[in-house]
Amino acid sequence: MSESLDSGPPPQAPNPPTPTTPLRQRLAELRGPAAQPHPLDARALAALAANPGCKRRALLDGAGVDKTALASALGSPAAYGQSQFAFMRGNAFEAKVKADGGKELVRLLGLDSPAEVASVRVPDLSAAGPEGRAARTALALREATATGGWTLLDHPMLALEVAGSPAYLEPDVVVVRPDGRWTVVEIKSFPMIDGSADAAKVGAAARQAAVYVLALERVAALTGGASVAHTVLLVCPKDFSNLPTASVVDVRKQLSVTRRQLARLTRIEDLAAALPEGATFDLERPAEELTAAVESVSAAYAPECLAACELAFHCRDRARESGAVEALGRAVRGELGGLTTVGAVLAAARGGTDHPADDPAVTALRRAAALRADALKEAAGCR
Incomplete structure (x- = not known):
């Protein structure tokens, strides 16, 4: 694979606004003088x-x-x-996927011929500090979009403002396709057996990838002609081997929820x-x-x-x-309405007068208490 992006000075625009000096000082005070x-x-x-x-x-x-x-x-x-064993296993699998200039990853993208593999660019994203790396990544994304062809960004740095404070995020890979579309690649070490993986683990990976997509959208807004895919490429070991396989995961739902919830943060x-x-x-x-x-x-x-x-x-x-x-649990909390403590719930179920009898939650609790009392009487009579 070739490298075609130069190492010129990174632009300043893509970075989010950094906190003001008083806020920086206040946050440092909260952490403590010796804490990073x-x-x-x-x-x-x-x-x-x-x-x-x-x-x-x-x-x-x-x-x-x-x-x-x-x-x-x-x-x-x-x-x-994450356990140390799982951490080491994840790092080893990611290294395998990215070995030899990302040959396995290129295969999963559908590029088979030697000419196609050789044409994939892997730019150098090194820079000083997270701000510099985020700026360097933004420059590489713009260059790759303008140049065309396939580009792999290995561990790019993305910036996202969260509750007024900048956060710097590092996805495993971002792929820039010849049509200018940017796609997040998530590499996980849990297995994909018979073409499917554990639903809970896939859901967690999708929520994590949605954060990367959200950060990419911010960079794309400053880059004309770029679009961010709302599907991510999830790379996992195939069956019980260490051979990488891939599945496309739609993260539109997770992206919508993440965008809305982060906007609600104080x-x-x-x-x-x-x-x-x-x-x-x-x-x-x-x-x-x-x-x-x-x-x-x-x-x-x-x-x-x-x-x-x-x-x-x-x-x-x-x-x-x-x-x-x-x-x-949240589901129970939602059903109980204005009853905020276990004591209040038990009192309402026993006929306490602190809550109106026409409250749906109180009515349901008293009905449940009556059914329980009847069941206990019936059980006692059967002995």
């Missing part, structure tokens, strides 16, 4: 988009706080995250301004002080958080202590 900002990746953004009402996660992610370390400091260490500066005076998430502070700072920001816990957030165990404990019905 924890990067916000596409997986975290997808999880954040799935729960936009959680101001706690929005602020911690926006400030770059290491939530894994914070959870340990709070006494609720999370078992969340801006980071507003969340930071609402904190009590002196609140900080500095891991060097005592556990009691950290707990008070975390509790000063409202959370929107649901059992689904256990698979997506490092602070989920801490938030679950707090939800259980307060008897919040959120601990029972």
Whole structure:
């Protein structure tokens, strides 16, 4: 494969506006003087988009706080995250897909002849810092679109503004096709057996890829003649081998949800301004002080958080202590209306007068309680 893009100075336009100096200083204060900002990746953004009402996660992610370390400091260490074995297996499979200039990936794109393979361009995207890499990627995308032919961008850097703060995202590959269309390629190490993979894992990959597509659309808006595909190429091992195979995944639904949910996020500066005076998430502070700072920001816990957030165990404990019905799941919470605690639910079911009898949730609870009492009487009579 040849390289045709020059290494001229990167443009400045594609980068999102960086936070103002006062906001940068405030976020640094929240992290602590010795803490480096924890990067916000596409997986975290997808999880954040799935729960936009959680101001706690929005602020911690926006400030770059290491939530894994914070959870340990709070006494609720999370078992969340990818195992070292899975991480190494994923890296090894990705290296296989990209070996020899991406020969396997080129095959999956349908390019078979030696001439076609040799014509694929793989530009150098190296630059200083995430801002420089994002600008370099934008330049490479414009050049590839204008030149035509096939171009593979290996680990490009994309910029996306989230709640008023820039996030830098790194997809596995972006393919620029001869017609100027840009396509995201996601490389995953879970198997694709008989042409299909685990639905939950494919769904998670689709939500992550939708974040990349959203960031690509922002670059495309500044690049005339470019279009972003709303389908992604998912590359996985075939059956029980290590041979790469591919499937096209439509992410229009995930893209629509992600776009809408990220737009709902409260801006980071507003969340930071609402904190009590002196609140900080500095891991060097005592556990009691950290707990008070975390509790000063409202959370929107649901059992689904256990698979997506490092602070989920801490938030679950707090939800259980307060008897919040959120601990029972979003579906249950939605059915209970104005009944926000387990105690209130039980009182309503037992005929308490604090809630109107014509409330649909109260009516359903009392009907369920009556049916349960009848079933228990019948069971007792059969003994």
